[in-house]
Amino acid sequence: MDYRSNSSEDEYEENQTDILNIRCLFCSVSFGTFENILVHIKENHQLDFIDKCRTFNLDIFQFFKLINYIRKNEIKSTEVEAVLESKSYNVESYMIPTLEDDHFLMFDFEENLPKKGVINLDNNSDIDYINSYSHFGIHHTMLSDKERTLAYKDAIIENSEAFLGKSVLDIGCGTGILSLFAAQAGARIVVAVDQSDIIDNATMIIQQNGYENVIKTVKGKLETIDWKLLNLPTQYDIIISEWMGYFLLFEGMIDTVLFARDNLMTNEGKLLPNRSKMFFAAFSDSNFYEKNVDFWNDVYGFKMSSFIKDVTSEAMVEVVNGENICSSSEVILELDISKCSIESALQVNSKFNLRFEQTATIHGFVGWFDCYFEGMFKSVTLSTSPFSESTHWKQTIFLLKEPISIEAGKSLKGEIEILRDTSNARALNVGLYLEQLNMSLQYNISC
Numbered sequence: 001m002d003y004r005s006n007s008s009e010d011e012y013e014e015n016q017t018d019i020l021n022i023r024c025l026f027c028s029v030s031f032g033t034f035e036n037i038l039v040h041i042k043e044n045h046q047l048d049f050i051d052k053c054r055t056f057n058l059d060i061f062q063f064f065k066l067i068n069y070i071r072k073n074e075i076k077s078t079e080v081e082a083v084l085e086s087k088s089y090n091v092e093s094y095m096i097p098t099l100e101d102d103h104f105l106m107f108d109f110e111e112n113l114p115k116k117g118v119i120n121l122d123n124n125s126d127i128d129y130i131n132s133y134s135h136f137g138i139h140h141t142m143l144s145d146k147e148r149t150l151a152y153k154d155a156i157i158e159n160s161e162a163f164l165g166k167s168v169l170d171i172g173c174g175t176g177i178l179s180l181f182a183a184q185a186g187a188r189i190v191v192a193v194d195q196s197d198i199i200d201n202a203t204m205i206i207q208q209n210g211y212e213n214v215i216k217t218v219k220g221k222l223e224t225i226d227w228k229l230l231n232l233p234t235q236y237d238i239i240i241s242e243w244m245g246y247f248l249l250f251e252g253m254i255d256t257v258l259f260a261r262d263n264l265m266t267n268e269g270k271l272l273p274n275r276s277k278m279f280f281a282a283f284s285d286s287n288f289y290e291k292n293v294d295f296w297n298d299v300y301g302f303k304m305s306s307f308i309k310d311v312t313s314e315a316m317v318e319v320v321n322g323e324n325i326c327s328s329s330e331v332i333l334e335l336d337i338s339k340c341s342i343e344s345a346l347q348v349n350s351k352f353n354l355r356f357e358q359t360a361t362i363h364g365f366v367g368w369f370d371c372y373f374e375g376m377f378k379s380v381t382l383s384t385s386p387f388s389e390s391t392h393w394k395q396t397i398f399l400l401k402e403p404i405s406i407e408a409g410k411s412l413k414g415e416i417e418i419l420r421d422t423s424n425a426r427a428l429n430v431g432l433y434l435e436q437l438n439m440s441l442q443y444n445i446s447c
């Protein structure tokens with residue numbers, strides 16, 4: 001699924017562009033994000049620092065004092081609890097930073113403090129994304145996408161034998177729909193994790209349908225969950241997740257799935273879906289082009305053509321009809337999710353050679369993806385192709401500033417590069433290079 005940013009997007013981007021150098025409280029290591037430094041403290045110093053501060057009900061001033069106290073007195077992570085109990089840090093003089101320019105003090109403690117009862121939620125820079133999944137509307141869109149939901153249902157229910165008696169992890173469970181399918185398929189235990197408030201609905205839905213003995217819900221960011229503390233399995237036989245964004249990689253949730261694969265899956269474990277492919281083709285649709293590009297050349301007799309630059313640098317997410325694909329479809333990425341490195345999904349660079357059987361006027365290019373559920377008894381394909389039934393992912397369109405004409409029998413060679421947007425890690429930048437025309441084009445997918 002894909003989140004749509006809202007009016008607070010600017011704030012989110014601001015947070016992302018700050019360059020931080022946050023030094024660990026207990027060793028000399030530094031990180032650029034609070035998320036990483038807090039994970040480091042947890043993993044290397046066995047301390048959930050924010051959770052500990054929450055347990056002792058610290059306010060923002062006490063939080064500052066504690067940090068300065070720890071640094072000044074070189075407190076070890078194992079001594080933090082005793083310090084908090086003794087309140088020895090709670091002295092005015094510790095309002096003065098021990099370290100000059102200490103970026104740890106910039107942590108938005110009040111704003112991002114997890115609520116009581118919320119386990120391990122570390123959401124300091126991702127609040128808009130998390131909130132976008134709290135509303136029922138987005139879940140209605142996903143659940144009513146039958147192509148999507150029934151592909152998952154088939155992949156689970158029609159492989160019940162593989163699920164029988166197994167432990168299943170559902171990453172980003174939303175309403176809990178995939179967990180319910182897994183429980184129906186006979187899983188012994190299903191752990192359903194989600195970091196947004198929708199988990200409260202999932203918990204109710206699971207109870208309402210009588211699956212509370214099989215499905216356990218956990219609210220929190222998957223990467224920071226303390227499985228042992230929650231008395232939950234630390235290794236799973238099957239991991240299921242619906243993580244795909246527009247043009248597959250928008251939204252960046254694949255990172256979480258690969259983290260789970262590497263840390264929480266048994267050696268023989270299965271990942272569903274296990275493979276995906278991205279496709280790219282040329283498209284021709286003069287009506288669409290007139291409505292979206294030419295429109296700006298004459299708006300009630302006025303020229304507004306300065307917008308054309310924007311329209312042709314932002315990818316559009318719309319349903320494209322198969323008959324408007326005017327070239328061959330090229331595979332630009334094949335991801336074996338059960339083996340691939342995170343880098344292979346972060347930096348896509350692929351050459352293409354689009355072949356044209358008929359003379360065409362190219363108005364733009366189109367991208368889409370398929371996902372495959374394999375390695376069990378029944379294989380299932382979820383396709384978002386313009387030649388299949390449409391899904392809520394639709395297709396991703398990259399419009400040209402000027403249409404290009406091409407003759408039958410000719411081909412168009414080029415290169416596509418997909419990178420994460422440095423100012424918004426969930427967005428993508430797509431670069432296209434058309435070889436014969438020596439033309440470079442840049443698009444952003446931020447939806």
Ligand SMILES: C[S@@+](CC[C@H](N)C(=O)[O-])C[C@H]1O[C@@H](n2cnc3c(N)ncnc32)[C@H](O)[C@@H]1O
Nearest residue numbers: 001133172173174194195196220221222242256
């Ligand atoms: C596309 S929705 C899928 C919902 C549900 N599985 C379904 O198929 O209808 C993805 C869900 O993953 C959650 N999510 C994204 N990243 C997460 C993370 N790192 N930890 C926990 N939940 C996450 C989001 O809050 C969202 O509810």
